[in-house]
Amino acid sequence: MGRPPPSCDKVVIKKGPWTPEEDIVLVSYIQEHGPGNWFAVPTNTGLLRCSKSCRLRWTNYLKPGIKRGNFTPHEEGMIIHLQALFGNKWAAIASYLPQRTDNDIKNYWNTHLKKKLKKIQAQSPPLTPHVAYDSTKPRNHSDLKITENSSVYASSSQNISSLLQEWNNTSTTCDLDRNIRNIGKIPTEFSDDYSTLLQYYRPQQQQFDCSILSKDRSFIEEKSSCDSSQKGSDQSSGPITDQEKIDDNPAPLSFLDEWLLDASASQVEDMEIPQMF
């Protein structure tokens, strides 16, 4: 009863990094037709890419509004908390960081935060929070190369994205709600990893710029109202209302939920109003 092979396997498919020419073709097509119906994209554009590859290229790199480069301490903190809250539901986490893609967040978690966690766990006795997490120090992130004279073509997608900034207002898709709906069941037990990492991030909450959360909340509420016009009023207070799905496991959520949703904001540092498609 196996599924038929995806359409990607039906024709000769090009793999590997995208070229500027391919990007331009894809962007031009989406400008004209809008995102969606990815199955038709290779056919209509002549791109020798499968539909999934086209979608991925668009959502991860070409879509306007995507933020590249270093993760801010605030974004980092949000990822930590949201990862503890949702587990590896990167799409759900990404919905709280609209300028970041799930792929970016996933990569950042795997390459930076996991490492940081191990470092923290290796300390005995535990470090004080300001040692474990010093937001005043510059971050050494390889994304820096993207803004420099990188030979990696992917970085030039920024330029393509910038060309589309005017176009992005035309889209009305409520990605957030879709992602929230995709949030799965919260893991029953939190690993020691999460607990340990949170232990060090949590005291930072006072300093943590919660404005992001506040902004996100307003954003979420906005999206929620957007959604309510589509499917009713079953979600009244942002994404966490989806806990109806996870009522059988509410305990680990309470603190994080409160923190995520009730954090008040007073300052905005480097987070812009999310722009969604």
Place this chain on the structure above:
DNA sequence: AAGGTTGTCAACCGCCCTGAC
């Protein structure tokens, strides 16, 4: 300077979900 190792991240793979028929 050269070779080896490690880190990063774009892209792919495979599974699951959902809607159409």
Place this chain on the structure above:
DNA sequence: CGTCAGGGCGGTTGACAACCT
């Protein structure tokens, strides 16, 4: 109700760059 097919997601891979010896 079952099948098919598109879309979405998380995990993994591999190419490349940076760093180390």
